[in-house]
Amino acid sequence: MFGGSVNYERLILSEESCWTGGPQEYASYWGGNVPRDQASQKQEAFARMQQTLAEKRILKPTMPFVKDVMGDEEGFGRQVEFGEITVEEVNLRESVRDYRRELDLEKGVARVSYFVDKTLYSREQFCSYPDAVCILRIQSSTPGSINIRVSLSTPHSTSAEYSNIHNRLGFKSHLDSNNLTIEAQVAVKTEGATGISLATSPQQIVLMGFDTVTLYYTFGTGWSANTFPEFANLDPHERLTGVLDKVVTGWYGDLVDKHLKDYGGLFSRFRLEFGVDQNDQGTSVGKNTLTTDQLVVKSHTGILPSSEEAHLETLLVQYSRYLLIASSRPGALPLTGNGIWASDDNIAATLSSRYGMNIGLQMQYWMAEMTDLGETVTPLIDYMEQLLQPRGQDTASILYNARGWTTQPFSNIWAHTGPLSDATAKDLFYFPAAAAWLCQHLWDRYLYSQDDKFLKDRAYKLMKGASLFWMDTLVKERGNGSLLSSPSQSPGHGPFTEGSALDQQLVFQLWDRTLEAVVSGPVNEKDKEFVQELTSKLATLSRGLKVGSWGQLQEWNLDLDDPHDRPAHLGPLYAVYPGDQIYLQQQDALQVVSREGEVPTMRELVEAARVSLRRLSAGSVSGEGKEFEQGWSRAWRAVTWARLNDGHQATRELDTFKRQNLVSSNLVPLSLKDLSGHVGYGAAVIEMLVQSPRPGNVNVLTCFEGLPDRWAKQGKVAGYRTRDGHIVTVEWKDRRVRSVELAAVLRKGAVNLRIATLMSGEGEGEGGRREVEMITVVMKGSKKPVQFVKDGDVLRLTVAKGSTYVVQIDLLEP
Known part of the structure; x- marks a missing residue:
């Protein structure tokens, strides 16, 4: 953070x-699992709960024997602050003009x-x-x-050792709790023959009379996923020294070029424009003249003009993409709330330094694939493969006597x-379906990338393991024999x-996608035996x-639903978004396949989803931490309304x-201690404009009737990625789609392109005259x-x- x-300046x-936390702090740490010689007690506790539920149907979380299935937080730990670099002017300046701070989202560069x-x-x-x-x-x-x-x-600072040699500052220290090594190095490179450098202390350099000063800094810890499960403390010194030795001998311009090529190559893939004009060169001309703080204040008070409001909304979408690019790249850990962006007391918030896997972690990646940032999902997949699956196999066998792997609602870097326990997580200590939810990102990564090798070598293995867990733990419902968790x-x-x-x-969704894999x-x-068993159980x-x-x-x-409840978590609406089991465009399809007596049609399910969402949207969310919950909860409601094509409610x-x-x-x-709401916001905006709920289906401007006027007058989405790996560009004007470009970059096949603004031929245009559409489809070039x-x-x-198709829609005189 650069403030x-x-x-x-404070870095x-x-x-x-x-x-x-981890095994170095708590010697018997094993990812929250009890020793194997205590496995039978845990399995008996779960069996008692299952038996009680089979008889009583409902079990309050406060019942005494629920504690028997709880875990603990010993060794769980949390993310803590690392350090900082300060740059101070020796001669304080008072007479200053034209002061400006900015973050260039297109280049990933901050300036003053x-x-x-x-x-x-x-x-x-x-x-x-790079x-x-x-x-x-x-x-x-x-x-x-x-x-x-x-x-x-x-x-x-207790164990910190500082160094200051030849304009290179450094410290090496250890966390008091677990002795984890942390180290930072700062190389200072100067330009200007008349300047002098003074090492005034082991922690400080004074630089006087230079033309240019460049700080190169890097830092890290002794943690490595490759040393699971012991998590050996590896000294980062040689790695960090090698990084700085390489960059300080190079040209600054070359480093900038490499950064811009890397970052810009990702950020530039997707564009979103509302109400833009074109200059003589065909380049978009923005209408905003306000600074970001002015935009926020005026928007908050409701006095922001519509063009600037649209600019703020596109800024939020692209800002979320910036956060993903800047903090979730191959070789990294997945995002932990706003943990890595926090400072001082902010980072101490419990939920900001946990992987919340009952919505938060997943929501933070909702925008990644659709805006062509699939690379940013890699840390999440690596985390599942390297840490959650191997440790989750222990959890499955010890707690449940089951095959496969599972995980619970919160995790950490120690797997x-x-x-x-109920003491810290309230009623959120238990959610073994977290692994199934995470597997959705594996399947999506395959669909968006069309990478068969990834599916075979990585995704399928994880999905199979998660499926095995549920094949061994589901119970039969009394009466009809349906399988239930x-x-x-x-x-x-609510209750258990x-x-x-x-x-x-x-x-x-997990089983269905695993069979599809x-x-x-x-x-x-x-x-083959696994497939046969899975097919039988799915039925x-x-x-x-x-x-x-x-x-x-x-x-x-x-x-059991109480119509007066306003829970933050949307629970059953997962089937609408981010799932696709309740699919608006198939509401006239056959009844949902089920063994249960009363089988709703898809149309009935769509309407039931709307009823539930209206009730949830009728007021503030309930429960503690309401302010925190509103961000991600509001965003989830918005994107779900968008999937149901209700632009009015989504906009609200x-x-x-x-x-x-x-x-x-x-x-x-x-x-608010969380980034997921911001990413969910971006997903909702995009979902109102372009959707790809399933392979072979692309829905364009399906929320056109409810789009804000500032969006509907004129707009463009470019670089949207579909679940077939196609790249789509859409342009519209006056609430009408004028063109759609679809580049089939990864696969061939049938495409159902739903353009909601196509007229049925009924109704009158302006002045009582009927408008007529002429639709042409050509291959580009x-x-x-x-x-x-x-x-x-x-x-x-x-x-x-490999071909690109252009759909042109012209309005003609009748």
């Missing part, structure tokens, strides 16, 4: 693996500039993924006028997969029962899709989100028409891999 003022260093008299002072800061280094360059337009103090410090709890809400809707929906790739001979699985007494989508297998939720959650001038939601079939608002066409 400060005219005379002072807050936050390292994702700087955690307390100001004038003192006629001298321009500037600072440029970026973190380079070179594993952060850089701050300080310049002046007047030679010899840079006079600064550079200091390095860490709050872990915690067992339940937590037990014990089961809807996250953060058999078969909460979320559990059932997640297990169905078998069809998509080669099956080993040893898997008897309750899907968690029931319509309750007041028309709602039931949250539990029993009709998005506007409420902005009013309640844009609380800082730089958009970082530090006071050719004028030869491509055959397609129009069925209402759906265009059906077959695409060839």
Whole structure:
């Protein structure tokens, strides 16, 4: 984090693996699992709960013997602050003009500039993924006028050893709790023959009379996923020294070019524009003239003009993509709330330094694939493969006597997969369906990338293991024999029962996708028995899709929903988003396959989802920590309304989100301790414009009737990635789609392109005259028409891999 003022810059260093806890702090730490010689007691405790639920159907979390299935937090730890670099002006400046701080989202570069008299002072800061280094360059337009103090410090000072040799600052220290090694190094490179450098202390360098000063800094810990399960403490010194030795001997311009190519190559893949004009060169011309803090304040008070409001909304979408690119790259750990972006007391928030796997962790990656940032999902997949699966196999066998693997609602960098205790997690200590939810990202990574090798070598193995767990732990419902999870709890809400809707929906989606993976790739001979067993069990699985007494989508297998409840977690609406089991475009399809007596149709399920969502959207969420919950909960409601094509309700939720959650001038939601709401917000905006719920289906501007006027007048989405790996560009004007471009970059096949603004031929245009559409489809670079079939608002066409198709829609006089 790069913060400060005219005379002072503060670089807050936050390292994702700087955690307390683990086996070095708690010698018997085993990811929250009890020793194997205590496995029988845990298994008996779960069996008692299952038996009790089979008889009583409902079990309050406060019942005494529920404690027998709880875990503990011994050795869980938390992320802690790492250190900081400060840069101070020796000669304080008071007469300053044209001061400006900015973050360039297109380049991933932060800048500061100001004038003192006629001298321009500037600072440029970026973190380079290719070179594993952060850089701050300080310049002046007047030679010899840079006079600064550079200091390095860490709050872990008990064991800190500082060094200051040849303009290179450093510290090495250890966390008091677990002795984890942490180290930072700062190399200072100067330009200007008249300047002098003074090492005034082991922690500080004074630089006087230089033209340019560049700081190169890198830092890390002794943690490594490759040393699981012991997590050996590896000395990072040689690795960090090698990084700095390499970059300080290179050219600054080369480092900038590598950074821009890397970062810009990702960020530039997706564009979103609302109400833009074009200049003579065809380049988009933005209408905003306000600074970000002005945008936030005026939006919050409701006095922001519509064009600037649209700019703020596109800024939020792209800002979320920036956060993903900057903090979730191959070789990293997945995001922990806002942990790595936090500072001081913010980082101490419990939920900001945990992997919350009952919504938070997953929501933080909702935008990644659709905006063509699939690489940012890699840390999540690596984390599942390297840590959660191997430790989760222990949890499955010890707690449940089951095959496969599972994990619970919260985890850490030490691979915690067992339940937590009620003391710290309230009623959120238990959620074994977390693994099934995480597996959705594996399947999506395959769909968006069309990478058969990834599916065969990585995704399928993880999905199979998660499926095996549920094949061994589901119970038969009395009466009809449907398979249900037990014990089961809807996250953060209600009692333990058999078969909460979320559990059932997640297990169905996991099993269904695992079988689809078998069809998509080669099956080993040893898997044939597994496939047969899975197919048989899937046929008897309750899907968690029931319509309750007041028309709602039931949250539990029993009709327990209270219409006055406003839980933050949407539970049963997973089937709408991010799942796809309740699919609006198939509401006239056959009844949902189920063994249960009363089988709802898809149309009934869609309406039940709307009923539930209306009730949830009618007021504030309930429960403790309401302010915190509103961000991600509002965003989830918005994106679910968008999937149901209700633009009015989606817009209402998005506007409420902005009013309640844009609380800082730089958009970082530090006071809310979570980034997931911001990413969920971006997903909702995009879902209102383009959707790809299933392979072979692309829905364009399906929320057009409810789009805000500031969006609907004119707009463009470019670089949207579908679940076939296609890349889509859409342009619209006056609520009408004018063109769609589809690049079939990864596969061929049939595409159902639903364009909601296509007219049915009924109704009058302006002035009482009927408008007529002429639709043409051509292959890009050719004028030869491509055959397609129009069925209402759906265009059906077959695409060839490597070709781009352009759909042009013109409004003609009748």
